[in-house]
Amino acid sequence: MTKPLRLAFMGSPDFSVPLLAALIEAGHEVACVYSQPPRPAGRGKKLTPTPVHRYAEAQGIEVRTPKSLKSEDEKAAFAALELDAAVVVAYGLILPQAVLDAPRLGCMNLHASLLPRWRGAAPIQRAIMAGDKVTGVQAMMMEAGLDTGPVLATETTEIAADETGGSLHDRLSSLGAQLAPRALEGLAGGMLTPEPQSEDGVTYAAKLTxxxxxxxxxxxxxxxxxxxxxxxxxxxxxxxxxxxxxxxxxxxxxxxxxxxxxxxxxxxxxxxxxxxxxxxxxxxxxxxxxxxxxxxxxxxxxxxxxxxxxxxxxxxx
Missing domain, CATH: 3.10.25.10 (Formyl transferase, C-terminal domain)
Known part of the structure; x- marks a missing residue:
């Protein structure tokens, strides 16, 4: 591995936890974790942290849960981390341009589809619902558009005839955990060049209703x-x-x-x-x-x- 990187990790659901664990295991310094604010859950409607929040706290990592990153104070707090890179996996908030620009190497996103197919919120479910035969995870550099950034690295997998959203979710999460450290190393070492996405075949994975x-x-x-x-x-x-x-x-x-x-x-x-x-x-x-x-x-x-x-x-x- 190249020199360990100083990172922020930005994610919320179960899908993101193995990727955070993989970055820690790879020896990177996770200076801070950003996650969605705790929300009411269960019969008692008790405020409950996200899975990423709980995991990060168990590792002794600072967790921040802003409702938005648009304020000048939040932008300044993020910039003050002096990061090499940020890794974003199903975070759930839009990153302002100032946040995207703050880390030395930029912000890398792990997305659960083969872009430009299934940009957006629900790529795993939409791929099965559409009858796709192949999908995967991709590491891409983030920009202002919705999942439009250039792609660093890809892992593919077939979608089985009896595949469920749950089984594919778990497999793609595992693949993403394998891909993220390799993509970061390639980015930091200049071994990977981000490739622009094709302008053909764009589809959007709209939020499930x-x-x-x-x-x-x-x-x-x-x-x-x-x-x-x-x-x-x-x-x-x-x-x-x-x-x-x-x-x-x-x-x-x-x-x-x-x-x-x-x-x-x-x-x-x-x-x-x-x-x-x-x-x-x-x-x-x-x-x-x-x-x-x-x-x-x-x-x-x-x-x-x-x-x-x-x-x-x-x-x-």
Missing amino acids: AADQRIDWTGPAHEIDQQIRGLSPFPGAWFHWTPPGDKEPLRIKALMSEYADHAHDAAPGTLLDDQLLVACGGGKAVRLTRLQKPGSRAMDAGDFLRGNEIKAGTCFA
Whole structure:
């Protein structure tokens, strides 16, 4: 490794923690960690620090949680750290130009897609929901635009047919932890030259909304399968089922599924057998293999059906 660097790390969720750990393990000096402010969580709505915040404090690293970096005081406090570089991984705040310019080597971002595809907030889920076959992580130098900076280094991985948002999240986090120290070393040693992103193939991974979660059974079966897997385990795709004798429908989360090349002429949302094979638009189907009722734990289909009688001909909405 080249001379250890003096860094700030800027990140918030679980995804970012292995990358912070890797930088510490590589011998770099993490002078300060920036993370999103603690937010109410749980039944008691107790203020809860982010996973990155908790990890950094456990390592004895100063943590700062400003609501914005736009004030002159925050810019000055960041500049006063006299950093070689900042590493940004799913932080959640916009960095003003003064912050981007403050470190000697600039600010490096780890992004969970193959840019320029899936710039933005939810690249992992959007890649699965769109049916992508390959994705990865990239180290890029940050600039004012949204994920538009030149790319330093890349690690790719295939997206499996049974991939979920959760499994891909964990794999990309691990790949990012391997890539970040190498990219920093290459940047500091002049061994890596940032390459501008292509102007072709730009897509945006918009923040997930409630509209993304509701399953529309009139859609193509392969797209519904991708939606279910991409949103699993969180926030989860869902549909309505009204149990026999009940008036109010239950919101059921579908957490795992399989595309079924099963021809039918049933109305979308109709169960085609007693094993949760659901008719979709286009004459094909999806088999639900993991589900969750409100207030209950997630269950594989067999366990779910043992406690809930759902027969062929039932209609989901």
